Structure formats: C-alpha cells, structure tokens
Amino acid sequence: MAMEIKKTANPDCGCDPYLLSLVETAQGQQPMAKQSGRSMGLLLASITGGAAIALSVVCFPFVSPALRRVVLPYVPASTQQVENVMKALSKSNNGGKRLIDLGSGDGRIVLAAGQRGFQSHGVELNTVLVLYSKLAAWRQRIKNATFSRQDLFKVDYTKYNKIVIFGVEEMMPELEALFEKSLTSSSQIIACRFPLPNWKPSHVIGEGIDTVWVYEV
Numbered sequence: 468m469a470m471e472i473k474k475t476a477n478p479d480c481g482c483d484p485y486l487l488s489l490v491e492t493a494q495g496q497q498p499m500a501k502q503s504g505r506s507m508g509l510l511l512a513s514i515t516g517g518a519a520i521a522l523s524v525v526c527f528p529f530v531s532p533a534l535r536r537v538v539l540p541y542v543p544a545s546t547q548q549v550e551n552v553m554k555a556l557s558k559s560n561n562g563g564k565r566l567i568d569l570g571s572g573d574g575r576i577v578l579a580a581g582q583r584g585f586q587s588h589g590v591e592l593n594t595v596l597v598l599y600s601k602l603a604a605w606r607q608r609i610k611n612a613t614f615s616r617q618d619l620f621k622v623d624y625t626k627y628n629k630i631v632i633f634g635v636e637e638m639m640p641e642l643e644a645l646f647e648k649s650l651t652s653s654s655q656i657i658a659c660r661f662p663l664p665n666w667k668p669s670h671v672i673g674e675g676i677d678t679v680w681v682y683e684v
Contacts, residue, residue, distance in 0.1 A: 541572050541593060544633060544659070549579050551673040552631060552657055555681045556580065558670070559655045563628030569619040569642075574600030574612070576631055581612030585629065590617040624649040633659045640664050646684070654684040 544552075556566070564585050568576045571589025573596055580587040581604070591597050591614065600614040624630065624646070634642060643663045646656060662668065662680040669683045 541596065542633070543573055544575055545677060547673065547677040548633075548659060548679070549575055551677055551679045552576055552659065553579055553583065554672050555657045555679050556583070556585070556629060556655075558681070559629070559683070563653065563655070565627045566629035566631065567622065567624075567627040568631045568633075569622070570633055571600060571614060572596055572633070574603055574614060576633075577612045577614065578603060578607060578609055580629075580631075581609040582607075585611070587612050588627075589614045590619055590622060592616060592618065620645065624654075625651055628654050629657070630654065631657045631659070634661055636661045650684050652684065656682040656684065658682070 566577070566580050566585045566587040568574075568580075568587065568589040571577050571591045572593075574589055577587045577589040577600065589600060589612075591600070594616055597614050597616045604610075604612045604614070619632075620641075628651075630646070630650075632642060639658070639661050643665060646663075650656075656663070658668075658680045660676060660678070663682065666682050668680040670681050672679045672681065
C-alpha cells in the first residue's frame, strides 16, 4: 500500500504522499458526483413534466369549453330549480314527451324528466360531466335518459318538443334567433336563470335565481 502512494506522489513537491493520495481520490470522485447530479436533475424534470401533463389531461375537459365562442359555465341546478322545471313541463299545452336539456351539466334535469316518463336527452361539452351523467342514469336505471357530448348550436331541434336551457345572459339573443329558425310548431322552451330577450313568456314560475320562463311556440 505504501509503494502505491509513493508512485502517485511527486517526489519533488515536498508534500505528504498520503495527503496527495486523498486529493487524487477526491478529484476522481468529482466526475461521479457531477454525473449523479445530472441524473437527479433529469429525474426531477421527468417527474415535473409528467405531473404537468397529467394535470393538463384532467383539467382540459373543464377548460376547453371556455375556448369556444359561447361559454356555458357549469353551475348545478338547485333542488328548487329542478322542481320549477318539472312544474313547467306538467303545465305544457302540448303533450310531447321528447325533451332536450342544453348544457346538461351533471344531468339532474334530464334524469328528473326521465323519471317522469319523458324521452330526455342532455347535450354537454364537458366530457367528464357527460360520463358522470351516463353513470348516474345507469345507476338509477333510467333508460330513457341519454347524454352526448355536443355543441348546442349544432343540435337538430326538430327531434324535440321540450327544450330546457340554463343559459348565460350574453348567449340568449343568439339562442332566440336559433330557435326562430329551427323549432317546429307545438314546442315548449323553458329558460332558466335568464329569459329570452324579445319573446313574451306564456307564464313564469318561481323567483330570483330559481325563476323559469316558459315559452309556447
């Protein structure tokens, strides 16, 4: 062992051969430490990137509707709102049973209508909410309540005679124009939270945020 130390030491420097051997050992370990640091950095970067991608996948269904021309936020209908909509359906002048809920959210209007014998369908842009609604219909065994991911401006309204909309104020004029072009006679529109701007409702049920405006076409 002593012979190896003497070989690595410089006899002309006057330094302790043992100290020189420690310095050389430390210098040899520096590249290994740098390599270990790089590996740790890559690992942390991979974990951070993976977490960011996972978060994006989870959040995208909630964010993507906001990228469209009309934002229909998810605000669950209250129990009173659901009751008011059901009252409006029971007071309809036509006996139609084909209902569509525009922006159906978690599906509670569609499910309640389905339980009352309506062939009810909900359209919603949020994929997570569509899947949740389908699961709720399956668990409650409501076979006449269905859901799809669809833009409400691309719906064939001739298939329905009951239309429920929980809209925002900014979109109601555009919806009104759409209904004028698309609806057939003997249709009923139930607007919740905000009325259609130019049409006169046949009757109004409830008050405050639970108000529903009923239009007979």
